[in-house]
Amino acid sequence: MVDVSSTVMDLPRRDARDKLRGRTRYTNDRARPDTLHAVLLRSTVPAGRITRLDVSAALECPGVHAIVTGADAPGLHGIGIADHPLFATDTIRYHGEPIACIAAETEAEAKAALAAIVLDVEPLNPVLTMAEALAPGAPLIHEDWRAYEVLTEGGARDGNIAWEAKSVRGDVDAAFARSDVTIVESSIAVGRQSHVPFEPRVAIGSWENGRAHIETSTQVPWTVRNVTGRVLQLPPGRVRVTVPPVGGGFGLKFDATIEPITALLARMTGRSVILENSRQEEMATCLCRENAEIRIRSAVTAEGEIVGREAVVLMDCGAYGGEQVFLTTMTSHTLGGSYRLGAVRLVSRAVYTNTPPNGAFRACNGVYNSFALERHTDEICAAIGMDPIEFRKRNVLGNGDLGPTGQVFEGDVLGPMLERMDTLRANTGTLEHAADGRLYGRATALGTWFIFVGPSAATINLNADGSATLVTSGVEIGSGTMMQSLPQIVAGQLGLHPDQIVVREADTDAAGLDAGIGGGRTTVSIGAASVGAAAEVREKLLRTAGEMLQTAPKDLVLRDGRVEISGRPGSGAAISTVVAHAQATTGPISGTGSFTAKNTPAMAGCAMGHFIDALDIPVFVVHEAEVAVDPDTGHVDVLAYRVVQDVGRALNPRAIMGQIQGGVVQGLGYALHEEVTITGDGRIAQDGFETYRVPLAQDVVPVVADLYEGAPSMGPLGTKGAGEVPILAVGSAIACAVSNAIGKPVYRLPLTPPRVLRLIHDIEPRPDYPHIAPNWTDNTLR
Amino acid sequence: MTVTLRINGSACRFHGDPMTPLVDVLRRERFLTGTKAVCREGFCGACTVEVDGEAVMSCLRPIGLLDGATVKSIEALAPGDTALHPLQAAFEAADVVQCGMCFPGMVMSLAPFLRENPDAGRNEIKAAMVGNICRCTGYERIVDAVMNFLDSQKMEQANG
Known part of the structure; x- marks a missing residue:
């Protein structure tokens, strides 16, 4: 024993x-004096056709050893569908897309040679928003989408819809038609979030005994190995990937990106080659947490029973499907999770646009789906006149309850966690007095996410x-x-x-x-x-x-x-x-x-286009925020933050507390001031630390946390992962608390002072989605 | 242009573009990679070193201005097999390090601040940290560790 x-x-x-x-030598500390330096030629238009690409003059520049282009790496990679080339070849699909890469003795020589590459591009009208992408007759971002290799069967696809997943359980129409229900509808919008790991994406490629060796800052060595094999059309076994300590990932490095390029250049030159994104490149091509648009409706009885729910979620995958294709799955489990639902139908669509591709970021779409769900829940409570915490206690999933795809949940977890939050609050006390004349708000929010097995x-x-x-x-x-x-x-x-x-x-x-x-x-x-x-x-x-x-x-x-x-x-x-x-x-x-996964069953026919039909290890959080809002400036001051987190079993409680503090603070940035916007020419406008506002020491408060142990888990010794979910419910807790403080509904994040002021003065426009049909079924591919 | 300076106790002669930022001289010529070039715009503080006893962001300091200067980078704070600087030891003891890339700069900017301000409280420490961004930790535990460090410094003084 x-x-x-x-x-x-x-x-x-x-x-x-x-x-x-x-x-400690991170990957970007490992360039040696004999390492060649590589620099990318990137697109300066969001959409276009390459009519001429001539690198011969650049090859003659001082110090240049080799140049690679799409002709050297014809394979496509992706998640679910292989839609992503290593370099733009004929078609440019986003601003910043790699077109060629130069390896030279020094970075300065490689940069100087960029100017000698002859590139003619015929610009095309870009499709920059999901509304444009879904408009009838919209230009196709991938004209050959039908020809792409499907790597995972089951998803519906059509034109600019890279992937569609849906789940349907029960008779939702009947639930909404009941005479004894109140119908509540919410529309929610979020922008992107940039990871900002201190070490950017960087790789050093070498060619050793007929095989590629890539040393890289990645979270997924096997993905880098397999993608490099695909795009170079090599057996993946001829690629070796080693990983030094990584200077932060947060999900950004959960996909292969620039790594295969270093292997190509190393093969051509016989030298080791380092390719490192500059901070500007890193932020301008960040695989952000995606921007999303959500409409959710629920039918609720006067007693607070949720008899029906439906939602449409549009996720911007940018120019290539990437992680968003997989994440369509998680809409069901997060937006359709947490609460007992009579009947439910949910559709999520990953939509192509001519913008930099998005990716995975700590708890991914769980973060904004939780924000939508919890704000919607508070709107339900307001509509039927029920206390929000009481409503949650009545409705959270418990032992034997059905999830959105018909999965049977084990154990009462969220209910006891809400009780533990009551205890935690009683122990810490609350800080109304610290609002000191400003508008005070408090809110409790919860969330469901999963352990990716x-x-x-x-x-x-x-x-x-x-x-x-x-x-x-x-x-x-x-x-x-x-x-x-x-x-x-x-x-x-x-x-x-x-x-x-x-x-x-x-x-x-x-x-x-x-x-x-x-x-x-x-x-x-x-x-x-x-x-x-x-x-x-x-x-x-x-x-x-x-x-x-x-x-x-x-x-x-x-x-x-x-x-x-x-x-x-x-x-x-x-x-x-x-x-x-x-x-x-x-x-x-x-x-x-x-x-590997145990593949927990869902109800037959409930989940369509899903990569995971049911959650092997669900994980739950309950968060509570207290805020003070300055009515004159719109500035939100976080007064206190409390967390009850389902950890299964805490093997190292102090380390988990460190993850909770760090994750909550990343969530505060998302909720309050980390804002990514897309310019008219398809660029990420915030491509440096001056314009992208991450939390600083003076922005944060000590998070008080209670680790909830004992929920069922197939993890060793009953563990669940504890590092990802601390960010899950921060957007929701802050948004609900600010809404309570100002007495107005909140539909968008981040809650920057100008936005909060507009909300206070009723001049913040509500999200309006003409591209989401009123009838749920019209938002699905048949 | 030729610049002569001392880096971590050794004489160093630099030949080249006087606009080369100090961080590149440290990392590329001296292989002192403990100094991190994260934003190169003076926002993040990860490249902080001491120049003539003062904490300086080395990405913003052209080498041409450093003739005769004395530079100390993180590698010289507790060199070789010597014990950690007490501030580093406080960070280790409190388990505050995560990815770790901001910590050399964090240590190099806080060490001189705390030397000058041994009575700093939480708010002063946080104010001193605005030039050092950390994306992993959420800061509070770093501040806790700094408070522990200051307390132990005071105890040492009282006892010794």
């Missing part, structure tokens, strides 16, 4: 010292000094899972101290397939694979020890670096002695483990 008490601890991070001393593999080698080496495709992106939870888990399984667990950083040549670091999956998926590997190691260790000690393996336990006879502390032998014996007799001790 494994003693969990030896796994749970506030283990400090082993990488902190080197990071604090400036010794999928494949992970782990190998553990037990060493003769009693240490163990854990080999996985895991990456340390900053959240600490590779430094804390994984060594804690393995040490707990093997009776070692976490310091004795060596954690190998990702190398696709050394470890098996992994879906990547994101979606709160590392502790769960790599952790579970590691537990499997540890079980094999333990079994071999105990078998050898049993022979040495003349004791049945079932009577042996692993504790404090020893194999002991159960109930006799200090008996038996040191693990190192047993390992040395095994190495001399049966061979070195190692074990492997693997993990």
Whole structure:
């Protein structure tokens, strides 16, 4: 039996010292004097046709070694559908799209040679908004969309609709036709959010023994390997990806982007090549959390029962489908989750536009779907005259309740978490007095998200000094899972101290397939694979020890670096002695483990075009914000912030608290001042720190959090990922609190002072969606 | 143009464009990559170093202005196998580091501030941190760790 008490601890991070001393070498610290520097030629129009591309003069420029274009990388990649080339070839689909890449001795020489590339482009009228993209007769952003390879079956597609997913459960028309219901409709709009990891996307490519070796700042080494294979039309096994410590990801690095280019240039030059986005490039082509437009309607009885709900969600995927194709799935589980619904139908559409592609960002569309859902919930409460917290307590999903796709939820989790928030509030008190004459508002919001499971593999080698080496495709992106939870888990399984667990950083040549670091999956998926590997190691260790000690393996336990006879502390032998014996007799001790989704069933026919029909591991949050709004300036001051978070089991409570503080603050930026707008020529207007306002130290408050343990989870030791969801309900809690403070509905984020002032004075235009049909069915492809 | 200066105790001669920012000299010529070039516009503070005892954003300091200057980068704060600077130790003890890329700059700007302002409170510390952006941590735990550091400095003074 494994003693969990030896796994749970506030283990400090082993990488902190080197990071604090400036010794940690991130990918962009690894250029050597002989490394070539690559620079991209990017499009300066949002839509166009390339009529001439001639790089011959640029090749003659001083220091230039090689230039690659789309002709060198014909393959397409993508999620769900392969629609994305490495370089624009004939068609330009967004401002900033790569067209060619130059490798030269120095960055300055590569930049100078850009001017010598001859590029003629016939500009086309860009489609910059989803309304334009969905208009009858709109230009097709992908004229050949029908010809694209479909990588995942099931989604409906049509022209500028890259992907459509829907879920339908029960008779929604009948619910809305009931005479005893109030019908509430809300329209919501959000802009993009930029990740701003301190290390931009960067890769160093080399060509070694006929294979590509890419060292890169990524969350998904296996995706980089496979995408590089696709676009270079190489067997993916001829690509090796290794990952140094990553200087922040937040989801931006959950897809392959510029990495394959370095492999191409390395093959052509025989030299290592570094390609690093400048800060301006990084922000101008950021795979942002997408802008979205939502209309949601509910039919609710006077007692507060939600008998029917329908919604249309439009997600801007930008020029290429990317992660938004997958994320159409998550609309059902977030917008249709959290509450018991009689009948429900939801459609989400990823829509192409001539804007920079969007991507994954910490809790992704869960963040704005929660904002829409919680503001809508407060509007329902206002319409039927019920206290918002009381309404939530009555309606949150509990044990045995059906989710939007007919999934049966296990356990009462949100209900008790709401009670815990009451307790937390009673303990901290509230801060009305701190509003000091400004408008005070408080709100409680909740949210449902999921732990992204999928494949992970782990190998553990037990060493003769009693240490163990854990080999996985895991990456340390900053959240600490590779430094804390994984060594804690393995040490707990093997009776070692976490310091004795060596954690190998990702190398696709050394470890098996992994879906990547994101979606709160590392502790769960790599952790579970590691537990499997540890079980094999333990079994071999105990078998050898049993022979040495003349004791049945079932009577042996692993504790404090020893194999002991159960109930006799200090008996038996040191693990190192047993390992040395095994190495001399049966061979070195190692074990492997693997993990993937369990594919929880949904109700037949409920989910269409979904990548995940049901959530294997749902995860819940309850957030509460107190704000003061200055009625003269519109400035929102966050007075207090409280969180109750479903963590399954907290392996390292202090580290989780750090994730909660950091995630909530990223959410405050999203809610209040991080604003991305698209210019008339299709650029992201905020492409630097001067124009994109991330939270600073004076903007934040200490977040008070209560970790809710014990909800069901298939994660090892009952864990759920804790790093992704702290951002989930911040937009909703702040928006609902501001709405309560000013006594006006809030439909848009971020709540910048000008917007809040307009709301106060009733001059903020309400979202109006002529491109969303009143009849839900007319918003779906048949 | 030739510029002579001291970097982390060693004499250094730079030949080249006097407009080259100090951060590039540190990173590209001296391989002192602990100094991070994150925004290159003076907003984020990740490239902060000490120049003649003063915290300076090295992305905004052309090398041509530094003839005869003494530069100290993060690598010199606790060199070799020596113990961490007490502020670094406070950050380690409080488990505040995440991706870690802002911390060299955070340490290099806070260390001189705290030397000058040993009685700073939370608000003063936060004000001093406006030039250092952190995208991971949400700041508060960094401030907690700084308060711990100041408390222990005061205890040491009282005892010693």
